[in-house]
Amino acid sequence: MTQLQQAEVERMLCVSISLDTYSAMKALVQNHDNVDISVGVHPCDTKDDTVKLDQLIKLGSDPKVVAIGETGLDYYYAKETREQQLSSFKVHMQAANILNKPVIIHTRDAQQDTLDMLKNENVASCGGVLHCFTESWDMAKQALDMGMxxxxxxxxxxxxxxxxxxxxxxxxxDRFLIETDSPYLAPVPHRGKQNHPGWVGYVAQCLADVRGQSLESIAELSKINYYQLFGE
Incomplete structure (x- = not known):
């Protein structure tokens, strides 16, 4: 939290990757009003951490929970669990639509299956984000066309x-967000180190440089977009 304050970050989202660790994560941030949480199971964890629709709806009904996920598909690290991933992804999408909360999507080497699921399960109704995006502009464009x-x-x-x-x-x-994915993927010039939310400014500066905008503009737009997607 000190690192957040030093970086002038006013709000952040702590993303669930497993129901086994969800309660501990929630307890850790419960008393911090500027930290939102999600609930879900990472696609790489679907083999050992199955999720049922009623369970996800119950946990996701908590006002502290602003999103469902992260969910999605990862055929790079876990192609052998493809069927479990697809099943889990569908359950997350159903919960998101029932709760009217956005989904946080992880996708790697699974572009078409991810897009098909988002379309078939009507992501346009609940909204969502492709997080830690590394795929093509074509995929981004199709997701944007679905309101993501x-x-x-x-x-x-x-x-x-x-x-x-x-x-x-x-x-x-009006459609981009910035993140750290801590404790992984530390930005340059700290690549290889343990990441933390206070370094999100490096991501913002990179986008400012690439887009020809000021750092202040990127910060303000990302804040507006965050509240637009996840609520205030």
């Missing part, structure tokens, strides 16, 4: 991420 947001992490600062920076340049002002 695109979030960029420290990866966008990496030397070999020119194609991703080009995606970041094209996303409309």
């Amino acid at each position: 947001y695109i979030s960029f992490s420290g990866i966008v600062t990496f030397k070999n991420a020119q194609a991703l920076r080009e995606v970041a340049r094209q996303v409309p002002n």
Whole structure:
């Protein structure tokens, strides 16, 4: 929290990746009004951490919970659990629509299946974000056409991420978000170190440089977009 204050971050979202650790995460931030939470199971954890619709609805009904996820598909690290991932993804989408809360989507090497699920389960109704985005502009464009947001992490600062920076340049002002994905993916110049939310400013500065906008503009737009998607 000290790092957040030093970086002048006024609000953040702590994202759930497992129901096994959800209660501990919630307890850790429960008394911090400027920290929102989500509830969900990361696609790489679907083999050992199954989720039922009624369970997700019950947990997601908490006012502290502003989103469902992260969920989605990862065929890079966990292709062998493809069917479990698809099943879990669908349950998360159903819960999001019932609760009218946005979904946080993880996708890697699964562009078409991800887009098909989002379309078939009507993501346009609940809204959502492709978080820690690393895919193509074509995928981003299709997600944007469904009303989704695109979030960029420290990866966008990496030397070999020119194609991703080009995606970041094209996303409309009212559809981008910034994140750290802590404790992973520390931005340049801290790449390789343990990441923390206080370094989100490096992501913001990278987007400012790429888009030809001021750092202050990126910060303000990301704040507006956050509240537009997740509420105040």
